Amino acid sequence: MTDRYAVIGHPIAHSKSPLIHAQFARETAQDLVYDAVDVDPETLPFALRQLHDEGYRGLNVTQPHKTEVAKLCVSVSERAQQAGAVNTLLRVDNGWQGDNSDGDGLMRDLARLGYAIAGQRVLVLGAGGAVRGILGPLLAARPALLVVSNRNPWKPEALAEEFKEYGSVVPRTHLALKGDRYDLILNATSAGLSGTLPRLPGQLLADGGACYDLSYGAAAEPFRRWAETQKAARFADGLGMLVEQAATSFALWRGVRPPTADVLQALRAR
Ligand SMILES: NC(=O)c1ccc[n+]([C@@H]2O[C@H](COP(=O)([O-])OP(=O)(O)OC[C@H]3O[C@@H](n4cnc5c(N)ncnc54)[C@H](OP(=O)(O)O)[C@@H]3O)[C@@H](O)[C@H]2O)c1
Known part of the structure; x- marks a missing residue:
């Protein structure tokens, strides 16, 4: 059968x-x-x-x-x-x-695209279910810094506590990101589904920095446009993931x- x-x-x-x-x-x-x-x-x-x-x-x-x-x-x-x-x-x-398989899927897609994690300063936007699935594999890939920022400020705090046995997750609010510089920014919010993006400070991307949206299709467009305004060297959506x-x-x-x-x-x- x-x-x-x-x-x-x-x-x-x-x-x-x-x-x-x-x-x-x-x-x-x-x-x-x-x-x-x-x-x-x-x-x-x-x-x-x-x-x-x-x-x-x-x-x-x-x-x-x-x-x-x-x-x-x-x-x-x-x-x-x-x-x-x-x-x-x-x-x-x-x-x-x-x-x-979500975390494995993201890591394989990042590898396929040639996006490095080891030694990189990585920012994750969002603190929902998808982020819970990707934090372990991201930490295992040994970034220099892993920051999670979210609209609800309590969720990154809770994630930092929960994942501390796997490595350091630095909790932030979006506003508190001002002045930071990242090599890779991952958008794991669902804001794109309603055509929006969390309000972010400018100049968050280091020279040559890349952006990746876990969403795909129309939901990835707001972050794609933001990445363009920030002169991201590369952008990819989550269809590969x-x-x-x-x-x-x-x-x-x-x-x-x-x-x-x-x-x-x-x-x-x-
Ligand atoms: N490519 C793939 O294979 C794959 C796999 C899994 C997920 N995804 C995508 O990843 C995204 C997140 O999924 P999820 O399961 O984590 O969803 P979720 O558990 O509902 O979490 C949603 C997250 O987005 C934030 N958010 C929603 N609307 C926002 C807005 N208007 N402004 C700022 N922040 C906002 C929420 O912040 P608050 O906590 O403040 O509400 C929360 O952090 C979805 O678009 C989903 O399609 C893709």
Whole structure:
């Protein structure tokens, strides 16, 4: 029987995951189907049991379920615990094992783009779920400085405390960034979804500095425009991260890492 996989979320119609995984399957000659399943938050525990009963081999999890799903897994990987969120489920006999491929996806995309972290001064804007998933891998890559700034000033403080066993995270408000200089600025806010960007002091980028937005499509435009006004040497959006984190999930399920270049090109062309 053909192995079945799916992404669950609410809403889910916009998800690019079925397209990405179908192409991964073709490129690695794997026999599988990949569905998109709309799961209402109220029915999440029931839906997870039902998808298990129906024989699904693995699931991707997107908003708003990433945090709640972690509580419903029989076990959770260390990186998913660190992130406090699960985006990949692997079938085991008695339920689902949770993992999180977001941090790995970002690091692979930064490597693909040639963006260095080691020895660099790195600023992360935002302190939500995505940031929880990327702080561990960013710290492991040994930046010279890792600053997290956010609209709600309490969240970076809490993250600095939570991640202190993995390295130093310096909490700041956006206003307090004035006078700082960074080699890389990562926008991990969701402000772009409403066409905005947090208000930032000018001259935050060092000469030759780069910008990366975890968002993609129209949501990445406000930060792209800001990066242009700041004379960023390079800018990239998060479409590459989306594809890389999907490839990491695929590799966890199928034991083979799919090539990502053609999928990324196909998504850009759409
Ligand atoms: N490329 C990928 O594969 C990938 C993976 C994961 C996430 N993402 C993207 O990353 C972004 C963040 O996702 P998330 O899951 O972390 O969301 P989240 O948990 O809802 O956090 C949202 C963050 O954005 C900040 N924010 C929202 N609106 C803002 C505004 N108008 N001004 C200033 N700050 C604002 C919030 O600040 P407060 O704390 O002050 O509210 C918070 O820090 C989303 O756009 C998502 O699509 C991409």
